[in-house]
Amino acid sequence: MNHAMTEPDPRPRRSVLYMPGANERALEKAKSIPADALILDLEDAVAPDAKPKARKRVAAAAALGEYGHREVTIRVNAPGTAWHEDDLRAVAEAGPDAVVVPKVESAATVHAVERALEAAGAPDRTAIWAMVETPRAMLDARAVAAASQRLTVLVMGTNDLAKELHAEHVPGRAPLLTGLSLALLAAREHGKVILDGVYNDVKDAAGFEAECVQGRQLGFDGKTLIHPAQVEPCNRLFAPSADQVDRARRIIDAFEEATRAGRGVVTVDGRMIENLHVDEARRVLALHRATGGR
Numbered sequence: 001m002n003h004a005m006t007e008p009d010p011r012p013r014r015s016v017l018y019m020p021g022a023n024e025r026a027l028e029k030a031k032s033i034p035a036d037a038l039i040l041d042l043e044d045a046v047a048p049d050a051k052p053k054a055r056k057r058v059a060a061a062a063a064l065g066e067y068g069h070r071e072v073t074i075r076v077n078a079p080g081t082a083w084h085e086d087d088l089r090a091v092a093e094a095g096p097d098a099v100v101v102p103k104v105e106s107a108a109t110v111h112a113v114e115r116a117l118e119a120a121g122a123p124d125r126t127a128i129w130a131m132v133e134t135p136r137a138m139l140d141a142r143a144v145a146a147a148s149q150r151l152t153v154l155v156m157g158t159n160d161l162a163k164e165l166h167a168e169h170v171p172g173r174a175p176l177l178t179g180l181s182l183a184l185l186a187a188r189e190h191g192k193v194i195l196d197g198v199y200n201d202v203k204d205a206a207g208f209e210a211e212c213v214q215g216r217q218l219g220f221d222g223k224t225l226i227h228p229a230q231v232e233p234c235n236r237l238f239a240p241s242a243d244q245v246d247r248a249r250r251i252i253d254a255f256e257e258a259t260r261a262g263r264g265v266v267t268v269d270g271r272m273i274e275n276l277h278v279d280e281a282r283r284v285l286a287l288h289r290a291t292g293g294r
């Protein structure tokens with residue numbers, strides 16, 4: 001039985017860049033950074049004293065809408081903090097593509113955010129992106145993902161998750177794999193997009209690329225980023241390669257030809273191809289089209 005509640009969103013979210021909401025220069029610079037989406041941050045990247053000013057700055061930047069093809073989101077402070085409700089009101093007024101809510105652990109939190117957005121008159125276009133970054137969120141990821149149609153994206157918070165687990169950041173991320181997989185299962189069960197966590201060492205290009213490849217192989221749609229230099233490799237590694245596009249086309253052609261000849265199975269490059277591989281080939285081509293030219 002297919003439990004998926006919504007069709008996967010075809011919009012590419014290969015590269016999703018955080019930028020500190022208090023940093024005016026970064027907000028301006030983002031207009032020319034080729035990220036698929038931006039997260040204007042009011043949470044961890046902003047010091048407590050700077051939060052009210054950052055809130056105004058971020059809301060004004062999002063409302064102006066000068067970010068071209070880039071999806072613009074605002075990360076509010078977590079539910080239960082002194083800033084959360086004012087942040088949500090500012091988001092509702094600015095009407096970005098989404099509000100990113102950190103430390104979501106239950107469907108009840110998603111419903112509370114949904115009610116607050118509605119009460120503050122947020123436009124329907126403002127979706128909810130839920131960050132899952134605690135042990136409870138991993139164990140209850142299904143309930144979070146299922147909570148609302150307005151929730152379209154799950155975002156991994158791997159720094160918080162590692163902290164809560166007392167885990168170490170190691171190449172290959174073995175300590176985090178159970179949590180990553182639980183969140184992926186929940187996202188796919190409910191037809192949501194899911195983004196991988198950030199890579200903290202902005203000078204380690206090789207380590208970053210290895211983590212992008214791992215995230216893509218696990219099934220993530222894209223990765224959250226902290227530095228502009230991470231955008232280009234991330235776009236490249238989360239987009240289908242020329243070989244994948246070529247193979248997808250050949251799979252579709254070969255299967256159509258086999259179907260016309262009354263066969264339901266065929267081989268391409270010596271490998272068995274059935275209907276499900278054709279579905280995957282179509283997904284690859286849709287992503288290729290959606291990222292064309294960028």
Ligand SMILES: CC(C)(COP(=O)(O)OP(=O)(O)OC[C@H]1O[C@@H](n2cnc3c(N)ncnc32)[C@H](O)[C@@H]1OP(=O)(O)O)[C@@H](O)C(=O)NCCC(=O)NCCSC(=O)C[C@H](O)C(=O)O
Nearest residue numbers: 018019020026029044045133157158159160198226227228
């Ligand atoms: C990580 C940084 C602090 C590094 O800063 P810095 O050493 O100053 O970088 P550079 O000198 O190399 O910067 C070069 C230019 O690029 C601009 N820049 C840097 N980062 C960004 C950015 N994120 N967005 C836009 N522009 C950016 C600089 O302004 C320089 O510009 P110019 O002056 O014109 O040369 C820094 O990169 C940074 O602050 N990154 C974002 C940090 C952040 O947002 N953290 C919070 C999100 S991650 C998180 O919360 C994790 C999650 O919750 C979890 O639990 O895992």
Ligand SMILES: [Mg+2]
Nearest residue numbers: 133157159160
């Ligand atoms: Mg976090």
